[in-house]
Amino acid sequence: MSNQPHFQVRNLHVSIDEKQILKGLDLEIKGGEVHAIMGPNGTGKSTLASALMGHPKYTITDGSVTLDGQDVLEMSVTERARAGLFLAMQYPSEVPGVSNANFIRTAINSRLGEGNEVPVLQFHRQLVKEMKNLSMDPSFSERYLNEGFSGGEKKRNEILQMAMLKPRISILDEIDSGLDIDALKIVAQGVNAQRSAETGFLIITHYQRLLDYIVPDFVHVMMQGKIVRSGGKELALELEAKGYDWLKAELGIVDETVGVEA
Numbered sequence: 564m565s566n567q568p569h570f571q572v573r574n575l576h577v578s579i580d581e582k583q584i585l586k587g588l589d590l591e592i593k594g595g596e597v598h599a600i601m602g603p604n605g606t607g608k609s610t611l612a613s614a615l616m617g618h619p620k621y622t623i624t625d626g627s628v629t630l631d632g633q634d635v636l637e638m639s640v641t642e643r644a645r646a647g648l649f650l651a652m653q654y655p656s657e658v659p660g661v662s663n664a665n666f667i668r669t670a671i672n673s674r675l676g677e678g679n680e681v682p683v684l685q686f687h688r689q690l691v692k693e694m695k696n697l698s699m700d701p702s703f704s705e706r707y708l709n710e711g712f713s714g715g716e717k718k719r720n721e722i723l724q725m726a727m728l729k730p731r732i733s734i735l736d737e738i739d740s741g742l743d744i745d746a747l748k749i750v751a752q753g754v755n756a757q758r759s760a761e762t763g764f765l766i767i768t769h770y771q772r773l774l775d776y777i778v779p780d781f782v783h784v785m786m787q788g789k790i791v792r793s794g795g796k797e798l799a800l801e802l803e804a805k806g807y808d809w810l811k812a813e814l815g816i817v818d819e820t821v822g823v824e825a
């Protein structure tokens with residue numbers, strides 16, 4: 564059996580506090596593919612990421628999400644992580660009292676299930692190797708999760724978690740925000756090192772610059788809570804050069820946010 568993930572989002576509708584934010588979003592990610600989602604502020608990109616991971620604030624009002632044919636929407640947050648979904652967040656939270664290393668080891672063991680836990684020595688060897696790849700100081704493994712980390716360090720730490728967990732589908736929400744140029748390159752290299760037929764990526768970004776380093780197979784534009792245009796990497800270049808107005812004009816969209824329909 565192929566080990567390639569197959570992630571399908573169909574006609575997804577999501578609301579928060581009675582406000583409809585996603586309004587029929589379709590997306591399909593297969594193993595080996597990198598999909599980028601771009602779009603103006605307030606069009607529902609982070610909502611998509613949170614809803615896919617099962618954030619309780621977001622209510623799915625219609626549509627389906629499957630990973631390898633399994634119904635993701637029926638799964639708890641833990642079950643989604645176990646199935647191989649991973650979200651690197653725009654604003655990772657701090658967890659005082661829990662060391663970074665322990666957090667990652669617990670997450671890996673939870674994914675592997677009882678009786679299949681990763682041996683401690685093997686875990687630490689892998690952690691040291693991945694931290695080196697991301698140019699992270701070894702002291703970060705024993706520091707409390709994200710506590711006192713700078714914005715860029717938090718983002719790097721998210722990629723470390725991803726590298727250790729080896730998810731089937733990784734959703735990276737604005738991992739480029741707040742990164743200096745060198746850190747951006749290191750983070751992108753960290754992502755590229757994970758690219759394989761056994762993983763798929765969904766990268767949410769505002770900037771074409773990130774996509775120079777992580778070259779996407781598909782670029783999607785989101786407006787009014789759905790994908791309104793898809794293309795190859797050249798679409799990101801076109802947006803960078805021309806902004807979004809031409810696309811809004813072409814599609815007859817007056818307000819691109821989720822609030823106002825044309």
Ligand SMILES: Nc1ncnc2c1ncn2[C@@H]1O[C@H](COP(=O)(O)OP(=O)(O)OP(=O)(O)O)[C@@H](O)[C@H]1O
Pocket residue numbers: 579580584602603604605606607608609610611620820821822
């Ligand atoms: N917890 C919440 N409570 C109320 N409204 C929310 C909440 N989360 C999102 N929204 C609203 O949903 C809309 C979409 O927000 P979202 O963060 O998904 O957009 P985005 O495309 O990721 O924006 P940005 O590019 O600015 O990060 C916005 O109007 C936002 O105010």
